[in-house]
Amino acid sequence: MDIEKLRFGTELVKRGFAKMQKGGVIMDVTTPEQAAIAEDAGAVAVMALHKVPADIRASGGVARMADPKIIEEIMDAVTIPVMAKVRIGHYAEARALEAIGVDMIDESEVLTPADVFFHIDKRKFTVPFVCGARSLGEAVRRIWEGAAMIRTKGEAGTGNVVEAVKHMRIMNYSIQLVSKMDEEELRVLAENYARAYLRLTNTVCEEMKLPEVCTRNEPVYEEYTFEEIVEGIYEVLKEVKGLKRLPVVNFAAGGIATPADAAFMMQLGADGVFVGSGIFKSSNPEAYARAIVEAVQHYDEPEVVAEVSKNLGEPMKGLDVSQLEVQMQERGV
């Protein structure tokens, strides 16, 4: 077989990997032991972290990529895929995780952003990426940048599902509107969405007291001009219109703490669920992990959701989102 015919990291291979996770639960873990519990409970993948989001929130400071040694130990402990988080825009952290063989990278607002202007150009990587999104605009920008999976941002580490629900509802309603737009309206929307890539240009033009138009033919993000970005975003929007859904898998994440939370997110149209602090911050992680897996599979069967919710012990302690000092979801738009 001609080696040139072997193609790694294509869009098909990346999006295909994400599709294999559908209907599944991806669990945050911080040790090989926790990873084994997650695998045993039926998780489709684990997210290897230094601290779960609730602890990141509690400890404050700068949250960075986890110690690669911990990630490697978790990779050795389980046979299911292992994901890990990098800071928004941090190419070097992402290259490091790709080098150790992580199966998917989460460019995540749960960590402190490394770049206030841009996300990583994920097309330049072999490993697939998942990114958070609160709205269709955020989702479409991440997909254009090459994300193979989208997840709601929710509000991580709170055990409060309200923000994830909000983001899923906003996404669904936006898609409903897009599906009825004509070509002209899609073009306008694409241009509106693409403006987020002009933040660096605008900052510099303002500092130099130059009119914005001087950058018309200059690349504004990686090698792309504004016109090319609008065109790319327009193509993604056309796909959204045709499919009446995102062209990549869309998971729920951020604040999911109970089997009923997970089932609710599936009812709202999530393709699967990330559970962060909800499992290993509960009083009985094994039972919670199994129950959430079952609730996701049987999300439309209330008797099953009720049954698996019995005698689980204490869920993680929740937080009122309006009282938070840091809203992680506001990072990376």
Add this chain to the structure above:
Amino acid sequence: MRIAVVGVQGDVEEHVLALKKALKNLKIDGEVVATRRKGVVEKSNAVVIPGGESTTISRLIWRDGIAEEILSLHEEGKPIMGTCAGLIILAKRGDEQVEKTRTKLLGILDVKVKRNAFGRQRESFEAEIDFKGIGKYKAVFIRAPIVEEVGENVDVLAKFEDKIVAVQQKNVLGLAFHPELTEDTRIHEYFIKMIE
């Protein structure tokens, strides 16, 4: 005609769409049903186990009684197809990863499978293979298994380099790759033609 797709986890919808398209190409009237509960597989003419995580899919089909329904369909000689994780679950024997995770297999395909045989996701790839009776086919391998050993009654339908990636034993078809991820429905058509 009814074809069931085991829908507990994985790329279920992709198989449903590929099967519907294949039925249309063959001008056959039939329905394709994804199911997460028992009661559907037993009333079907064929069943597909999709790609996904074999550890998860195995756990859920045995717990919910879907596994037993697949086994009785097999006894009736009805076609069964497994892709990637589905291939692993059909197999008689697995490697140390399958054993370590205590993944319970259906054992209706006399092969030994090796999980994640090419490595991790960064080693996942697309390549052209030669599929017996079909010809050149673009195959997508995602953390794919391979077949390491085959029993006497197992036909090898495709290899990638020297590795076995598609096999058939009478009514049971096992693929290491994902025909449901591409637009090419020839393998789904081949499977539908196995239905008597």
